[in-house]
Amino acid sequence: MVITRFAPSPTGYLHIGxxxxxxxxxxxxxxxxGKFLLRIEDTDLKRNSxxxxxxxxEAFEWVGLEHDGEITYQSKRFDIYKSYIQKLLDEDKAYYxxxxxxxxxxLRESQMKAKQRPRYDGRYRDxxxxxxxxxxxxxxxxxxxxxxxxxxxxxxxEISVNTDDVMDDFIIxxxxxxxxxxxxxxxxxxxxxxxxxxxxxxxxxxxxKQIVIYKALGFDIPxxxxxxxxxxxxxxxxxxxxxAMDVMEYKKEGYLPxxxxxxxxxxxxxxxxxxxxxxxxxxxxxxxxxxNKSASAYNAEKLLWLNSYYIKEAxxxxxxxxxxxFDVDLSSIDKKEILxxxxxxxxxxxxxxxxxxxxxxxxxxxxxxxxxxxxxxxxAKEIAEKFLIYLQEYKGKLRTPLEFEEALKDFMEKNSLxxxxxxxxxxxxxxxxAVSPSIYDIMAVVGKDELITRIKNLxxxxxxxxx
RNA sequence: GGCCCCUUCGUCUAGCGGUUAGGACACUGGCCUCUCACGCCAGUAACACGAGUUCGAGUCUCGUAGGGGUCACCA
Numbered sequence: 001m002v003i004t005r006f007a008p009s010p011t012g013y014l015h016i017g018x019x020x021x022x023x024x025x026x027x028x029x030x031x032x033x034g035k036f037l038l039r040i041e042d043t044d045l046k047r048n049s050x051x052x053x054x055x056x057x058e059a060f061e062w063v064g065l066e067h068d069g070e071i072t073y074q075s076k077r078f079d080i081y082k083s084y085i086q087k088l089l090d091e092d093k094a095y096y097x098x099x100x101x102x103x104x105x106x107l108r109e110s111q112m113k114a115k116q117r118p119r120y121d122g123r124y125r126d127x128x129x130x131x132x133x134x135x136x137x138x139x140x141x142x143x144x145x146x147x148x149x150x151x152x153x154x155x156x157x158e159i160s161v162n163t164d165d166v167m168d169d170f171i172i173x174x175x176x177x178x179x180x181x182x183x184x185x186x187x188x189x190x191x192x193x194x195x196x197x198x199x200x201x202x203x204x205x206x207x208x209k210q211i212v213i214y215k216a217l218g219f220d221i222p223x224x225x226x227x228x229x230x231x232x233x234x235x236x237x238x239x240x241x242x243x244a245m246d247v248m249e250y251k252k253e254g255y256l257p258x259x260x261x262x263x264x265x266x267x268x269x270x271x272x273x274x275x276x277x278x279x280x281x282x283x284x285x286x287x288x289x290x291x292n293k294s295a296s297a298y299n300a301e302k303l304l305w306l307n308s309y310y311i312k313e314a315x316x317x318x319x320x321x322x323x324x325x326f327d328v329d330l331s332s333i334d335k336k337e338i339l340x341x342x343x344x345x346x347x348x349x350x351x352x353x354x355x356x357x358x359x360x361x362x363x364x365x366x367x368x369x370x371x372x373x374x375x376x377x378x379x380a381k382e383i384a385e386k387f388l389i390y391l392q393e394y395k396g397k398l399r400t401p402l403e404f405e406e407a408l409k410d411f412m413e414k415n416s417l418x419x420x421x422x423x424x425x426x427x428x429x430x431x432x433x434a435v436s437p438s439i440y441d442i443m444a445v446v447g448k449d450e451l452i453t454r455i456k457n458l459x460x461x462x463x464x465x466x467x
Numbered sequence: 468g469g470c471c472c473c474u475u476c477g478u479c480u481a482g483c484g485g486u487u488a489g490g491a492c493a494c495u496g497g498c499c500u501c502u503c504a505c506g507c508c509a510g511u512a513a514c515a516c517g518a519g520u521u522c523g524a525g526u527c528u529c530g531u532a533g534g535g536g537u538c539a540c541c542a
Contacts, residue, residue: 007542008542009541009542041542042542043541043542044541044542101540104539104540108539115468116469117468117469117470117538118538118539119538138540153472156471156472156473159471159472161470161471162470165469165470165471166469166470166471166537166538167538170539171539171540173540174540175540176540178540180539180540180541180542181541181542182542184542185542200536201471201472201473201535201536202535202536202537203536203537204471204472204536204537205470205471205472205536205537205538206537206542208471226472228472228473228535229535229536231535233478235534235535236535237535237536263479266479266480266491267479268479268480269480270479270480270481272481272490273480273481273489273490273491274490274491275479275480275490275491275492292473292479292480293472293473293474294472294473294474294534294535295472295473295534295535295536296478296479296480297478297479298478299478299479299492299493301478301492301493302478302479302491302492302493303492304492305491305492305493306492308505312505342504344505345504345505345506346503346504346505347504371502375502408501419501420501422501423501423502424501424502426501427501427502433502433503434502434503435502435503435504436502436503437502437503437504438500438501438502439501439502440501
């Protein structure tokens, strides 16, 4: 049984790096038919963990990751931590330290002055005397001295450190009795039966400390996988300044969740030359041993490319559903399939697609200045008027793009016009700019009557504009 | 600074002792064309450096340089 977990601290939202870690944990659990657990690391009571949990669940729901079982809140487990601390105290594997914060700071300072590494000196490690009055003690663990700790990281390989280099008798309970991070992580991962810990490699240096706790309590040590960080495009650590850290921000910007997941899974992981992965394929193919050792930079263009790929692949129903989020309701539009197909080729995000949809569905409020200057000159007005009359007198069916195309061809033939002479005039009349999908498509989408109205409007505009 | 980790095109990566070092994004050119896109075709572009091991090294070993992480009564 493989049990993985995702254990964010409640910052209020799920960020992109966290989502990738969660995704890897999720995939590995699902691939092995195991469980994927969620835990909120809220030992710092000042932060609102309920809000954070909600935000994370909302993000998980959007991308389609499901965690198993109830969410574990560390804030509700203080009694459990306390009993484990007492156990270590009773077994003489931990001890009270009466050194005050001031004394500690002083010690640190003098060590730094002597160019030594700041380090607790272990003065209460074997203390038997009467404790000083009025000092609330912290609890420190008796960390092994000059011992080599070795573990086999599933990504980085064998890692081995000397305890003297990386730890002192670190604090497991503060003077107010609350437990510290490295302690609770070890307890929780054990209590939740986590077998495979997948986390960012910024935790690599915490691992030996947690192993010390595992050993002191006689717990089995899980497998560790330390995945490299995600860097910003300039190769620095990703921070809020780089924008769009919140996963839900991607929804607002018009990204499809499958594009985001596909992008994230390929950041640091690959399967040969394959670029496109459905969630199902990811589950089948994912293996942490294929994760790269080095950090990878966030590449916004690739995400956009992936997003446009998935927009092109999406069903009509899906597109209509997603567009509603951007206040565009296509469900009752007659030629919605034509509209969707011509727009999905031109939009990299749903947000963009929604805007372009509005540009076609709504009458132009004004006409693009450059387009007017370039295309509405000479006999443009005359051509527009002729075409207007032609449309008004047209007897045949005029509904599909093909029918519009044939009508236009007939019109051009009768008036010895080239497509170049009229295409932009029609386009501007419909959308107000010189850029749009095929004029046949948009003529069919707005329909004959609306087309006539828009051409009239343009003629009016040209009249006014010329005076 | 100590300790730990990392290093293939600009970016994401393939490679697991013998390859014209492959793919993708981006970029450039071409085709298509009613504009803009899509699509298709083509092109530019990388093994950080230095020693070894080996008949042979991007691949193994060791250095050097550079980058990152971490050293709290934060998580």
